[in-house]
């Protein structure tokens with residue numbers, strides 16, 4: 074009966090992940106009263122308009138930044154190219170909401186830039202001439218600089234795996250540089266670029282921290298508001314319909330493109346180290362300046378702003394209970410990584426040995442949890458637990474289960490699990506696909522049981538994938554804000570929640586210290602894995 | 610299911626060990642100075658204070674969905690409208706405020722379910738260079754809609770609760786239709802699309818983007834204190850506070866306050882904590898850290914706060930209870946006027 078136990082356990086894993094997603098849909102079919110009927114249509118149009126403006130702005134910017142950096146770093150040799158190759162992915166360590174704090178602090182009236190100008194040129198009326206990066210523009214910049222890394226990493230990997238040097242090919246065909254870029258290089262990397270942009274788009278539409286900081290009403294904040302503030306599930310329903318339509322569309326585009334990108338990649342071991350073209354002084358300088366600017370704006374700028382504040386207000390550093398925050402953050406990271414890795418293993422293996430179409434469908438469905446904005450997932454989770462408790466648990470006169478799930482680390486880890494399950498599942502799947510099924514067969518022929526094959530062969534083989542996934546989850550959990558904020562227990566703070574709470578009390582200077590720690594820890598993990606991120 | 614019961618029994622067991630002396634707070638007002646106060650309270654009484662902080666609405670959602678299982682005792686937030694609206698949803702209970710609390714807090718700043726802990730005023734800030742004393746003579750909130758301020762006013766968004774409470778007080782005093790027209794006038798006078806917090810409005814006046822701003826009193830003091838850096842301290846000196854409606858009902862007053870949650874398991878401890886927060890010691894701590902006005906008599910506000918002599922006319926006729934009651938109307942008239 075081992076066959077069935079694998080089926081059952083992977084079924085349960087996928088099902089648990091799917092529950093809140095179903096709740097999101099189901100809760101929107103309840104009717105409630107509201108006062109704002111007349112204004113709804115204006116709202117709906119505004120939310121869609123804002124979401125689209127944000128989306129288009131971010132897509133254009135991340136496309137230019139991501140592909141631009143990937144292109145110069147992959148094909149050309151210039152001073153600093155080796156450094157930029159990995160330095161550019163440090164932008165992953167800066168969440169959009171922290172970027173937003175830095176942007177505001179630097180450019181606001183009497184902000185950091187004002188101080189700099191004043192100390193350089195003496196007192197003056199600088200405020201009017203300082204550009205203000207707030208509102209929609211601020212949101213677009215914050216989200217773009219924190220997300221362009223996705224496009225950069227995927228596009229670079231695609232360039233890296235090209236079977237021949239595309240620049241040489243262009244030269245042989247007598248193309249100009251521009252022509253070969255647009256006719257050969259860009260099309261060859263298209264699936265990777267589209268996959269990167271689809272990821273960026275999903276994250277953009279789910280963003281809560283940065284857009285709410287700048288006061289931009291998007292579909293996500295709109296759903297949150299109408300669900301939470303106005304108790305208006307009917308309107309939330311309408312909004313989610315549009316949002317999920319967007320997001321699920323992107324999700325499938327991403328999946329298809331990723332498959333195509335893999336199709337384009339060569340068979341194992343077939344990558345020749347390509348010779349890069351050495352740029353002359355002026356062009357080399359140009360490439361250097363471009364990469365440096367992107368690195369500076371995406372990473373150094375927010376870090377320096379936070380550092381500046383920490384230095385001028387050192388009291389905030391000493392007041393912060395850094396050790397407690399650190400251990401809370403690591404505790405969450407540790408639990409969620411283990412849970413995610415173990416259960417993704419089970420369901421991956423279950424899918425592999427049972428070859429069930431239904432299970433496969435359920436798994437595919439459950440990994441869409443990633444597409445649901447964290448803030449909505451958290452509220453859906455609370456709603457589901459309350460409903461389940463009131464309907465079933467209370468009806469059978471069992472003790473209430475709410476305390477176990479709401480406001481506990483256990484509940485927090487469950488929701489992280491749902492949110493990041495696709496990350497873990499897909500990561501392992503990629504590794505699994507490299508293990509030939511004939512290995513399984515021979516293992517069974519040799520008399521190994523399924524569990525022995527799993528533990529003795531698959532697990533050691535997938536060690537690297539597991540390591541990489543563990544670190545990716547770590548980075549995501551460290552940066553995660555809305556789920557932690559809504560579901561955390563009493564007296565439990567992380568760097569992310571501390572930064573957010575200071576910022577929402579208009580104490581951006583105090584938010585600098587936890588932000589800085591968050592960025593430093595995430596950067597460390599990124600650097601540990603940079604080899605893997607850049608190869609795979 | 611049996612397993613779950615065992616687990617929940619286990620959890621109940623753990624919590625029954627710890628509830629001996631504690632009080633649980635859901636707080637939308639997260640100042641570090643508040644935490645220091647709670648520590649003082651624990652030191653004095655041995656009652657442990659547990660806190661979850663977060664955004665108002667998300668906290669309210671969690672409290673509501675947890676229902677009878679919610680272990681929260683007090684809901685602390687910085688607006689009477691929020692306390693009132695949440696109480697109106699049936700999420701609070703009669704707190705049984707002690708005589709000490711009732712004596713300390715004037716009746717218009719508390720209800721049976723919640724009470725104010727500190728006061729703040731929402732006032733006008735102006736640039737003395739660009740606004741004459743004559744122009745401001747007899748200035749009221751109603752006067753913000755006067756066309757003479759066209760392109761000269763900054764105020765934050767309509768989704769901001771301070772604005773909702775201010776407009777609710779206008780709805781209460783002037784009626785919905787008049788306030789709806791007033792809101793249109795205000796929108797027409799705005800120097801820019803609303804953005805930023807109260808401090809950003811004050812800085813916009815200092816930077817010359819606008820001539821008058823609407824903001825709470827403590828933000829100006831915060832800037833003057835230097836806690837925001839030397840530049841903002843200087844900027845704060847470029848604007849002057851003005852207390853509106855001195856000739857009639859007085860300046861709009863709001864509160865930070867605490868409400869007793871419906872299923873509070875530690876009600877007596879919660880009352881003790883509120884008593885402590887209203888003690889002279891705690892009130893002195895609050896006024897010097899958050900720059901609010903004290904709730905009790907005999908404590909002087911911080912030196913940097915506008916109106917620190919407390920010699921301005923406060924609107925004590927409009928009960929802060931009406932802010933919650935008229936909140937929906939307030940938001941509706943602002944949105945209808947195109948107030949972003």
Ligand SMILES: [Fe+2]
Pocket residue numbers: 687825
């Ligand atoms: Fe405030």
